[in-house]
Amino acid sequence: MTGDDVLDLDVDGYRVERLGPADAAVxxxxxxxxxxxxxLEEGIPTRPGAAAHLLAALPPGREAxxxxxxxxxxxxxxLVGVMDLIRDCPDRNEWWLxxxxxxxxxxxxGLGGRLYRAVEQAVRSGGATSIYLGVLEQNPSAxxxxxxxxxxxxxxxxxxxxxxxxxxxxVMRHRLA
Ligand SMILES: CC(C)(COP(=O)(O)OP(=O)(O)OC[C@H]1O[C@@H](n2cnc3c(N)ncnc32)[C@H](O)[C@@H]1OP(=O)(O)O)[C@@H](O)C(=O)NCCC(=O)NCCS
Numbered sequence: 001m002t003g004d005d006v007l008d009l010d011v012d013g014y015r016v017e018r019l020g021p022a023d024a025a026v027x028x029x030x031x032x033x034x035x036x037x038x039x040l041e042e043g044i045p046t047r048p049g050a051a052a053h054l055l056a057a058l059p060p061g062r063e064a065x066x067x068x069x070x071x072x073x074x075x076x077x078x079l080v081g082v083m084d085l086i087r088d089c090p091d092r093n094e095w096w097l098x099x100x101x102x103x104x105x106x107x108x109x110g111l112g113g114r115l116y117r118a119v120e121q122a123v124r125s126g127g128a129t130s131i132y133l134g135v136l137e138q139n140p141s142a143x144x145x146x147x148x149x150x151x152x153x154x155x156x157x158x159x160x161x162x163x164x165x166x167x168x169x170x171v172m173r174h175r176l177a
Contacts, residue, residue: 006126007068007085011118014111015073019055019082023071026079027051034101040139043165053162054099059086072102072115080106081115085123090132095123097133116149120176129177134159134169143170150174 009016019027028051031038038046055069066088072081084098097119102112120131133151135143136159151172159169 007070007119007122009118009122011072011111011114013075014080014115016070016083016115016118017073019069019071021052021055023079024052024055027055027069027071027082030079030082030101030103033103033105036104037101041136041165041167042161042163044163047163054082054084059089059096062086062089070119072111074106081111083115083119085119087123093127094130094132095128097131112145113149120149120174124176129175131174131176132171134171137168137170146172146174 007016007018028046028048031046031050031054035045038044038050058064058067066086068083068085068087070083070085071079072083074080081100081102083100086096086098088094089096100112100116123131131151132154133146135146137143137156151174154171154173156168156170158166160166
Protein backbone atom coordinates (compact mmCIF):
# COMPACT_ATOMS: atom_id res chain seq x y z
CA MET A 1 0.00 0.00 0.00
CA THR A 2 1.21 3.47 -0.68
CA GLY A 3 -0.06 6.95 0.02
CA ASP A 4 -0.70 8.77 3.26
CA ASP A 5 -4.46 8.46 3.14
CA VAL A 6 -4.94 4.68 2.94
CA LEU A 7 -6.00 4.58 6.57
CA ASP A 8 -8.03 7.78 6.60
CA LEU A 9 -11.39 6.31 7.52
CA ASP A 10 -14.84 7.21 8.76
CA VAL A 11 -16.27 4.74 11.25
CA ASP A 12 -19.84 5.56 12.31
CA GLY A 13 -19.12 9.27 12.56
CA TYR A 14 -15.71 8.76 14.19
CA ARG A 15 -12.87 10.11 12.06
CA VAL A 16 -9.68 8.07 11.83
CA GLU A 17 -6.68 10.04 10.59
CA ARG A 18 -2.92 9.88 10.66
CA LEU A 19 -1.20 11.75 13.48
CA GLY A 20 2.29 13.22 13.63
CA PRO A 21 4.76 14.70 16.12
CA ALA A 22 2.73 17.93 16.31
CA ASP A 23 -0.11 15.95 17.94
CA ALA A 24 2.00 14.83 20.93
CA ALA A 25 0.22 17.04 23.49
CA VAL A 26 -3.31 15.86 22.63
CA UNK A 27 -2.20 12.22 22.49
CA UNK A 28 -0.48 12.63 25.86
CA UNK A 29 -3.77 13.85 27.38
CA UNK A 30 -5.52 10.75 26.00
CA UNK A 31 -2.69 8.58 27.35
CA UNK A 32 -3.17 10.10 30.78
CA UNK A 33 -6.88 9.25 30.68
CA UNK A 34 -5.77 5.68 29.84
CA UNK A 35 -3.42 5.38 32.78
CA UNK A 36 -5.06 2.02 33.63
CA UNK A 37 -3.50 0.53 30.51
CA UNK A 38 -0.07 1.98 31.27
CA UNK A 39 -0.25 0.63 34.79
CA LEU A 40 -0.91 -2.78 33.27
CA GLU A 41 1.93 -2.56 30.74
CA GLU A 42 4.56 -0.59 32.61
CA GLY A 43 3.68 -1.14 36.26
CA ILE A 44 3.44 2.65 36.69
CA PRO A 45 0.97 5.37 35.60
CA THR A 46 1.41 7.12 32.23
CA ARG A 47 4.87 8.65 31.95
CA PRO A 48 5.45 12.23 30.73
CA GLY A 49 6.63 11.97 27.13
CA ALA A 50 4.88 8.64 26.52
CA ALA A 51 2.92 10.03 23.56
CA ALA A 52 5.97 11.67 21.99
CA HIS A 53 7.68 8.30 22.21
CA LEU A 54 4.76 6.53 20.51
CA LEU A 55 4.77 9.10 17.70
CA ALA A 56 8.53 8.90 17.12
CA ALA A 57 9.60 5.32 17.91
CA LEU A 58 10.31 2.99 14.99
CA PRO A 59 11.19 -0.69 14.93
CA PRO A 60 14.75 -1.41 13.75
CA GLY A 61 15.22 -0.84 10.02
CA ARG A 62 11.88 0.96 9.53
CA GLU A 63 11.21 4.44 8.21
CA ALA A 64 8.64 6.95 9.42
CA UNK A 65 6.63 6.36 6.24
CA UNK A 66 6.02 2.73 7.32
CA UNK A 67 4.43 3.75 10.61
CA UNK A 68 0.84 4.91 10.96
CA UNK A 69 -0.18 6.39 14.27
CA UNK A 70 -3.90 6.91 13.80
CA UNK A 71 -6.07 9.14 15.92
CA UNK A 72 -9.76 8.45 16.47
CA UNK A 73 -11.84 11.61 16.78
CA UNK A 74 -15.38 11.66 18.13
CA UNK A 75 -17.98 13.56 16.11
CA UNK A 76 -17.26 16.62 18.31
CA UNK A 77 -13.56 16.49 17.40
CA UNK A 78 -12.23 15.11 20.71
CA LEU A 79 -9.45 12.54 20.43
CA VAL A 80 -10.88 9.34 21.96
CA GLY A 81 -8.53 6.71 20.61
CA VAL A 82 -5.18 5.94 19.13
CA MET A 83 -3.94 3.09 16.99
CA ASP A 84 -0.42 2.29 15.85
CA LEU A 85 0.32 0.20 12.75
CA ILE A 86 3.51 -0.69 10.89
CA ARG A 87 3.23 -1.80 7.29
CA ASP A 88 5.26 -4.63 5.75
CA CYS A 89 6.03 -5.93 9.23
CA PRO A 90 7.18 -8.58 9.92
CA ASP A 91 7.08 -9.31 6.16
CA ARG A 92 5.87 -7.70 2.96
CA ASN A 93 2.06 -7.28 2.84
CA GLU A 94 1.81 -7.97 6.56
CA TRP A 95 0.94 -5.36 9.19
CA TRP A 96 1.89 -5.12 12.84
CA LEU A 97 -0.72 -3.54 15.09
CA UNK A 98 1.29 -2.04 17.94
CA UNK A 99 -1.57 -0.50 19.89
CA UNK A 100 -5.30 0.12 19.94
CA UNK A 101 -6.29 2.18 22.95
CA UNK A 102 -9.61 3.92 23.57
CA UNK A 103 -10.61 6.46 26.18
CA UNK A 104 -12.26 4.55 29.07
CA UNK A 105 -15.48 6.54 28.44
CA UNK A 106 -15.96 4.97 24.99
CA UNK A 107 -14.91 1.38 25.74
CA UNK A 108 -17.26 -1.55 25.76
CA UNK A 109 -19.82 -0.23 23.27
CA GLY A 110 -18.51 -1.87 20.10
CA LEU A 111 -16.35 1.02 18.86
CA GLY A 112 -13.08 -0.93 19.15
CA GLY A 113 -14.52 -3.78 17.11
CA ARG A 114 -15.84 -1.46 14.41
CA LEU A 115 -12.51 0.37 14.21
CA TYR A 116 -10.57 -2.85 13.93
CA ARG A 117 -12.85 -4.19 11.19
CA ALA A 118 -12.54 -0.93 9.21
CA VAL A 119 -8.75 -1.04 9.41
CA GLU A 120 -8.72 -4.74 8.55
CA GLN A 121 -10.86 -4.02 5.47
CA ALA A 122 -8.63 -1.13 4.38
CA VAL A 123 -5.39 -3.09 4.59
CA ARG A 124 -6.98 -6.19 3.06
CA SER A 125 -8.06 -4.07 0.05
CA GLY A 126 -4.43 -3.01 -0.29
CA GLY A 127 -3.25 -6.62 -0.48
CA ALA A 128 -2.46 -7.35 3.17
CA THR A 129 -2.31 -11.05 4.01
CA SER A 130 -2.03 -10.96 7.82
CA ILE A 131 -2.18 -8.64 10.80
CA TYR A 132 -0.03 -9.39 13.86
CA LEU A 133 -0.07 -8.02 17.40
CA GLY A 134 1.12 -8.76 20.90
CA VAL A 135 -1.29 -8.77 23.83
CA LEU A 136 -0.09 -8.85 27.41
CA GLU A 137 -0.93 -11.98 29.39
CA GLN A 138 -2.18 -9.70 32.18
CA ASN A 139 -4.78 -8.18 29.81
CA PRO A 140 -7.27 -11.06 29.41
CA SER A 141 -10.18 -8.86 28.27
CA ALA A 142 -8.09 -7.53 25.37
CA UNK A 143 -7.00 -11.09 24.56
CA UNK A 144 -10.69 -12.06 24.41
CA UNK A 145 -11.37 -9.03 22.18
CA UNK A 146 -8.65 -10.00 19.68
CA UNK A 147 -9.62 -13.68 19.64
CA UNK A 148 -13.20 -12.63 18.87
CA UNK A 149 -11.87 -10.74 15.84
CA UNK A 150 -10.05 -13.70 14.34
CA UNK A 151 -6.62 -13.52 15.98
CA UNK A 152 -4.94 -16.79 16.88
CA UNK A 153 -2.05 -17.33 19.23
CA UNK A 154 1.36 -17.98 17.67
CA UNK A 155 3.64 -17.90 20.71
CA UNK A 156 4.27 -16.38 24.13
CA UNK A 157 7.44 -14.50 24.98
CA UNK A 158 8.94 -12.32 27.71
CA UNK A 159 8.25 -8.59 27.38
CA UNK A 160 10.15 -5.72 28.99
CA UNK A 161 8.28 -2.40 28.94
CA UNK A 162 10.05 0.95 28.49
CA UNK A 163 9.82 1.38 32.29
CA UNK A 164 11.71 -1.89 32.79
CA UNK A 165 8.55 -3.69 33.99
CA UNK A 166 8.67 -7.33 32.96
CA UNK A 167 5.76 -9.48 31.86
CA UNK A 168 4.82 -11.82 29.02
CA UNK A 169 3.19 -11.15 25.70
CA UNK A 170 1.01 -13.39 23.54
CA VAL A 171 1.93 -12.87 19.87
CA MET A 172 -1.17 -13.34 17.70
CA ARG A 173 -1.96 -13.33 13.99
CA HIS A 174 -5.13 -12.72 12.02
CA ARG A 175 -4.80 -14.30 8.59
CA LEU A 176 -6.66 -12.26 5.99
CA ALA A 177 -5.81 -14.20 2.86
C1 LIG B 1 -9.39 -3.38 23.94
C2 LIG B 1 -10.25 -2.25 23.39
C3 LIG B 1 -9.55 -1.56 22.22
C4 LIG B 1 -11.55 -2.87 22.87
O1 LIG B 1 -12.40 -1.86 22.36
P1 LIG B 1 -13.91 -1.73 22.93
O2 LIG B 1 -14.62 -0.71 22.12
O3 LIG B 1 -13.85 -1.54 24.40
O4 LIG B 1 -14.43 -3.20 22.63
P2 LIG B 1 -15.82 -3.61 22.00
O5 LIG B 1 -16.91 -2.87 22.71
O6 LIG B 1 -15.77 -3.54 20.51
O7 LIG B 1 -15.85 -5.13 22.38
C5 LIG B 1 -16.05 -5.50 23.74
C6 LIG B 1 -15.02 -6.55 24.10
O8 LIG B 1 -13.74 -5.94 24.21
C7 LIG B 1 -13.04 -6.49 25.30
N1 LIG B 1 -12.60 -5.46 26.21
C8 LIG B 1 -11.30 -5.25 26.49
N2 LIG B 1 -11.15 -4.27 27.34
C9 LIG B 1 -12.38 -3.79 27.62
C10 LIG B 1 -12.86 -2.74 28.45
N3 LIG B 1 -12.04 -2.00 29.19
N4 LIG B 1 -14.19 -2.52 28.50
C11 LIG B 1 -15.03 -3.29 27.78
N5 LIG B 1 -14.62 -4.29 26.95
C12 LIG B 1 -13.30 -4.54 26.88
C13 LIG B 1 -13.92 -7.54 25.92
O9 LIG B 1 -13.51 -8.77 25.35
C14 LIG B 1 -15.30 -7.19 25.45
O10 LIG B 1 -16.03 -8.35 25.26
P3 LIG B 1 -16.94 -8.92 26.46
O11 LIG B 1 -18.01 -7.89 26.63
O12 LIG B 1 -17.40 -10.22 25.92
O13 LIG B 1 -16.05 -9.04 27.65
C15 LIG B 1 -10.59 -1.17 24.47
O14 LIG B 1 -11.38 -1.77 25.49
C16 LIG B 1 -9.37 -0.54 25.09
O15 LIG B 1 -8.89 0.48 24.60
N6 LIG B 1 -8.85 -1.12 26.21
C17 LIG B 1 -7.69 -0.56 26.90
C18 LIG B 1 -6.41 -0.65 26.09
C19 LIG B 1 -6.11 -2.07 25.66
O16 LIG B 1 -6.12 -2.99 26.47
N7 LIG B 1 -5.80 -2.21 24.37
C20 LIG B 1 -5.43 -3.49 23.78
C21 LIG B 1 -3.95 -3.62 23.77
S1 LIG B 1 -3.45 -5.15 22.98
